[in-house]
Amino acid sequence: MPAPLLEVENLTHVYHPQTARAVRALEDVSFTVAHGEFVAIIGGNGSGKSTLARHLNALLLPTGGRVRVDGLDTAVDEHLWEIRRRVGMVFQNPDNQLVTSIVEEDVAFGPENLGVPPAEIRVRVDAALAAVRMSALRERPPHLLSGGQKQRVAIAGILALRPSCIVFDEATTMLDPAGQREVMESARCLRDESGITIIAITHNMDEAATADRILVLHEGRLALDAPPRQLFTEAARLRALRLDLPEAAQVADGLRRRGVAVEAGRVEIAGLAEAILALAGRR
Amino acid sequence: MSPRAASPDHPEIAPANADAVIACEDVSHVYQAGTPLESVAVQGVSLRIGRGEFVGIVGPTGSGKSTLVQHFNGLLRPTSGRVIVAGESLDRRGADVRKVRRTVGLLFQYPEHQLFEETVARDVAFGPRNLGLDEEDVEERVTWALRLVGLDPERFGPRSPFSLSGGEMRRVAIAGVLAMKPAVLVLDEPTAGLDPVGRREILDRVQSLRAEQKITIVLVAHSMDDVARLCERIVVLHQGRVALDAPTRAAFSAADRLREIGLDVPRVSDLLWRLRAGGLPVRTDRLTVAEAVDEIARTMRAGASGGRRERGDA
Amino acid sequence: MFRGLVAGQYVPRRSFVHGLDPRTKILASLALITVIFLVGDFPGYGVLAALVIASIAASWLPILAVLRGLRPILFLVVLTFLLQVFLGGHDDGTVLWGGGPFVVTREGVREGAFVAVRLLILVTSTSLLTLTTSPMDLTEGLERLLRPFRRVGVPAHELAMMMTIALRFVPTLIDETEKIMKAQMARGAELQSGNLFQRARAMIPILVPLFVSAFRRADELALAMEARCYRGGEGRTRMRQLRFGAGDLFAAFTVTAVGALAVWWGRVS
Numbered sequence: 081m082p083a084p085l086l087e088v089e090n091l092t093h094v095y096h097p098q099t100a101r102a103v104r105a106l107e108d109v110s111f112t113v114a115h116g117e118f119v120a121i122i123g124g125n126g127s128g129k130s131t132l133a134r135h136l137n138a139l140l141l142p143t144g145g146r147v148r149v150d151g152l153d154t155a156v157d158e159h160l161w162e163i164r165r166r167v168g169m170v171f172q173n174p175d176n177q178l179v180t181s182i183v184e185e186d187v188a189f190g191p192e193n194l195g196v197p198p199a200e201i202r203v204r205v206d207a208a209l210a211a212v213r214m215s216a217l218r219e220r221p222p223h224l225l226s227g228g229q230k231q232r233v234a235i236a237g238i239l240a241l242r243p244s245c246i247v248f249d250e251a252t253t254m255l256d257p258a259g260q261r262e263v264m265e266s267a268r269c270l271r272d273e274s275g276i277t278i279i280a281i282t283h284n285m286d287e288a289a290t291a292d293r294i295l296v297l298h299e300g301r302l303a304l305d306a307p308p309r310q311l312f313t314e315a316a317r318l319r320a321l322r323l324d325l326p327e328a329a330q331v332a333d334g335l336r337r338r339g340v341a342v343e344a345g346r347v348e349i350a351g352l353a354e355a356i357l358a359l360a361g362r363r
Numbered sequence: 364m365s366p367r368a369a370s371p372d373h374p375e376i377a378p379a380n381a382d383a384v385i386a387c388e389d390v391s392h393v394y395q396a397g398t399p400l401e402s403v404a405v406q407g408v409s410l411r412i413g414r415g416e417f418v419g420i421v422g423p424t425g426s427g428k429s430t431l432v433q434h435f436n437g438l439l440r441p442t443s444g445r446v447i448v449a450g451e452s453l454d455r456r457g458a459d460v461r462k463v464r465r466t467v468g469l470l471f472q473y474p475e476h477q478l479f480e481e482t483v484a485r486d487v488a489f490g491p492r493n494l495g496l497d498e499e500d501v502e503e504r505v506t507w508a509l510r511l512v513g514l515d516p517e518r519f520g521p522r523s524p525f526s527l528s529g530g531e532m533r534r535v536a537i538a539g540v541l542a543m544k545p546a547v548l549v550l551d552e553p554t555a556g557l558d559p560v561g562r563r564e565i566l567d568r569v570q571s572l573r574a575e576q577k578i579t580i581v582l583v584a585h586s587m588d589d590v591a592r593l594c595e596r597i598v599v600l601h602q603g604r605v606a607l608d609a610p611t612r613a614a615f616s617a618a619d620r621l622r623e624i625g626l627d628v629p630r631v632s633d634l635l636w637r638l639r640a641g642g643l644p645v646r647t648d649r650l651t652v653a654e655a656v657d658e659i660a661r662t663m664r665a666g667a668s669g670g671r672r673e674r675g676d677a
Numbered sequence: 678m679f680r681g682l683v684a685g686q687y688v689p690r691r692s693f694v695h696g697l698d699p700r701t702k703i704l705a706s707l708a709l710i711t712v713i714f715l716v717g718d719f720p721g722y723g724v725l726a727a728l729v730i731a732s733i734a735a736s737w738l739p740i741l742a743v744l745r746g747l748r749p750i751l752f753l754v755v756l757t758f759l760l761q762v763f764l765g766g767h768d769d770g771t772v773l774w775g776g777g778p779f780v781v782t783r784e785g786v787r788e789g790a791f792v793a794v795r796l797l798i799l800v801t802s803t804s805l806l807t808l809t810t811s812p813m814d815l816t817e818g819l820e821r822l823l824r825p826f827r828r829v830g831v832p833a834h835e836l837a838m839m840m841t842i843a844l845r846f847v848p849t850l851i852d853e854t855e856k857i858m859k860a861q862m863a864r865g866a867e868l869q870s871g872n873l874f875q876r877a878r879a880m881i882p883i884l885v886p887l888f889v890s891a892f893r894r895a896d897e898l899a900l901a902m903e904a905r906c907y908r909g910g911e912g913r914t915r916m917r918q919l920r921f922g923a924g925d926l927f928a929a930f931t932v933t934a935v936g937a938l939a940v941w942w943g944r945v946s
Contacts, residue, residue, distance in 0.1 A: 124558050124559075124560055125528060125529060125530065125557075125558045125560075125561065126528070137904060139900060139903060139904060161906050161908070164903075164904060164905070164906050165906060168904065168905070169901075169904045171897060171900070171901055171904075172556075173894075173897055175849050175894070176893075176894045176897035176898050176901065177897065177898065177901035178845065179841065179842065179845060179898070179901075179902060180813065180841050180844075180845055181812065181813060181841070181844045181845045182811075182813055184916075185813060185916070185917065188915075188916035188917075189902075189905055189907070190905040190906055191914075191916070192913055192914050192915055192916060193905060193906040193907045193908065193913055194906055195912045195913060195914050196914060197914060198914055198915060198916055198917075198918050201914065201916040202916055205916060221845075221848070222845065223845075223848040223849055223852075226424060227424075234901075237905060238905070241905070241906065253556050254555065254556055256423065256424045256585045257585055257586070257627050258423060258424065258625070259424075283558040283559060285559070286630075322558070322559075322560045323559060323560075324559040324560075327588065327630040327631060327652060328630065328634065330652045331631070331634060331652055331655055331656055331659070334652060334653065334655075334656030335656055335659060335660060338656060338660040339660075340659070340660050340663055349630050349633050349634050349637065350637065352634060353634055353637035353638055353641065354641075356638060356643070356659060356663075357638060357641040357642070357643060359663070360643050360663055360666055433859070436863055438859050438862060438863060461865070464862070464863060464865055465865070468863070469863040470863075471856060471859065471860045471863075474860065476853075476856075476857065476860075476886055476889075476890055477857055477860040477861060477864075477882075477886050478886065479881065479882045479885035479886050479889075489861075489864055489865075489866075489882065490864040490865050493864060493865030493866055493867070494865055525889070539864060540863070540864065543864065543865065
């Protein structure tokens with residue numbers, strides 16, 4: 081088995097350590113993520129999701145434990161830029177992560193920081209914009225784009241760094257449904273076509289339901305780690321963790337209680353509809 | 364003092380519409396008219412919102428929702444057409460905008476970004492103070508409004524609004540508008556950016572405002588799921604026009620229409636439509652998870668017995 | 678209202694002037710400004726005016742856009758003219774018109790016209806720079822021009838990055854200001870009435886949220902920049918390359934020649 085892309089070992093993070101304001105945000109969190117996986121991390125506000133995300137590209141360093149990216153320890157200074165190149169991050173607010181007033185210049189920002197030769201930057205920028213289908217808007221100022229378009233520009237900016245992994249830190253929270261779909265479709269497409277590992281931090285359960293695997297954080301600890309089908313059958317347990325079921329799973333849960341034996345773990349509307357129709361003998 | 368009693372008579376509204384607290388007649392709004400950047404945001408909208416209604420205004424981004432609701436309290440004036448709020452015609456020069464703003468409380472998206480005072484209590488007091496109330500009344504309203512949003516005035520009143528969680532800050536902002544005791548509360552995407560628990564808390568509060576304080580509620584949203592669950596009536600905007608204005612159940616049984624406009628139907632409706640398309644004769648006007656479970660379970664039981672009978676007949 | 682101001686004056690075209698290296702245009706503008714102050718008589722201004730008009734023609738700008746750019750300073754031009762004419766104080770000049778304390782002399786009118794023309798040429802030539810050069814190009818040009826001065830402590834990259842970020846965020850902050858103003862007006866705030874003190878006080882509910890949000894944005898942007906491997910100007914490359922071409926050579930030569938001609942011709946006789 082190939083070595084995992086991300087290795088998180090007994091990660092603990094304390095903000096303002098050794099002061100009166102010390103806050104334990106993460107406590108003994110361990111997991112690994114393989115190359116090409118699509119992992120969702122869910123949890124209520126204050127569960128430590130964003131803190132965890134920031135450890136994945138060395139924006140924060142562990143108080144205890146260790147984080148490794150492709151075997152590179154985030155706590156070692158010399159690895160810093162290589163780690164940030166390999167793990168990109170799309171943040172929540174689409175307005176606060178684009179740096180320049182022209183789309184393509186913004187996409188060039190990352191490679192420029194690494195000192196990539198200009199001709200090579202041009203090639204990367206064009207490819208990155210094409211990958212998120214934003215080539216037509218390359219000369220627009222970002223403030224005239226929709227939220228979903230801004231986030232796609234942010235994704236392109238990361239792609240231009242040729243990353244192995246993109247972390248979406250609640251990147252769809254501030255978007256309308258159309259924007260949410262745009263961003264998630266881009267993410268899925270990058271995973272399927274370029275094998276880029278996707279970590280989606282979200283509190284949108286329907287978004288999480290489409291991942292390969294879901295990690296649930298609760299009060300800084302890793303509470304659950306399971307594929308969606310398995311996870312969303314545990315309705316009571318999730319509610320206790322301040323989380324909801326996706327609506328399809330709620331309906332399935334309700335039907336099972338009413339004696340309609342819908343196959344467990346149908347977490348998407350389309351899948352649930354199929355399962356019910358199969359049960360009713362309509363297909 | 365209940366908001367209903369506080370609201371003035373409205374002699375200018377014809378008797379037939381006496382219950383419309385907000386009436387738009389053929390309202391259009393054009394931004395930057397006469398320049399190359401001219402854009403029509405709202406076009407020929409006629410709409411009445413009655414006292415005590417719970418109306419959802421939905422539509423994709425850019426459909427004119429936010430522009431339209433800013434007419435409801437005189438922040439925007441129509442380029443053409445008339446807006447009458449509580450009997451005050453807003454297109455007239457010298458219209459009493461203050462009275463209109465007192466009647467209609469408007470809460471923008473991410474309202475916590477408007478907090479500015481040193482303490483929660485002082486921030487909530489901002490609105491009532493602008494109304495010119497004396498200190499005693501102001502204080503009473505602050506306590507009342509904070510209780511309504513589920514924040515203990517003793518505990519939260521003296522704290523800095525900037526030290527609160529996102530959900531708490533949002534509730535403080537809502538209290539700031541409620542403290543003006545509006546007859547109508549317009550909420551623009553009140554749950555945007557909150558986690559599921561925070562969303563539920565806010566929406567539950569909104570529901571009880573309607574039930575207990577008899578406040579008319581206008582909920583602006585792009586999430587169909589919330590609107591379907593809460594509102595009695597849905598107004599769908601599309602490219603600045605009213606595409607649909609119907610009681611909620613009727614609106615979502617017209618799911619195809621909504622899809623044409625590019626709106627999502629609530630997931631529950633989506634499921635029922637898929638089942639129906641697959642040959643399971645469920646009703647499609649069920650809106651909540653519980654209703655859908657009932658409907659599917661009932662249909663399947665009937666289908667199962669119907670199936671046996673068919674076999675028996677053959 | 679704000680929007681026109683911020684969008685900047687840049688009018689995209691594919692003209693000769695637009696295609697020049699921003700460094701050429703910045704230096705040419707600086708040269709022109711210097712020449713304007715060296716020229717002491719009308720013939721020199723005639724030459725300069727001809728150059729400016731020729732540049733406008735070579736930039737394919739709609740003449741209306743250029744004139745609109747002059748509108749804000751028209752008042753200033755007229756005012757300076759009138760001040761010179763009426764208060765220029767030429768006791769020994771040829772009196773054209775006299776009434777009470779005001780005396781209009783031929784020399785006064787001449788002086789007034791002189792200052793007005795000087796101001797007009799100054800503003801037209803600098804606005805030609807901003808009309809034909811995108812803010813990003815301008816920033817880039819300035820950074821390159823300042824780069825040699827890094828050794829004496831001019832933070833060229835930092836200045837350019839600040840300008841870039843300002844250009845990016847001004848429209849966002851303006852939108853935000855409008856939104857906060859509306860939100861406070863919805864809570865009954867009176868922003869447009871009262872005396873100066875009351876109005877200043879009424880700005881607090883606007884300014885505090887605006888600052889809070891600006892700081893939050895700055896924090897988030899800094900984090901996003903770090904995540905994209907930003908570590909200052911050292912070792913940074915640029916996708917956009919400035920190229921000094923034949924056109925630039927021609928433009929530089931023309932401006933130098935015409936400037937010299939203007940200075941020579943416009944000597945105070």
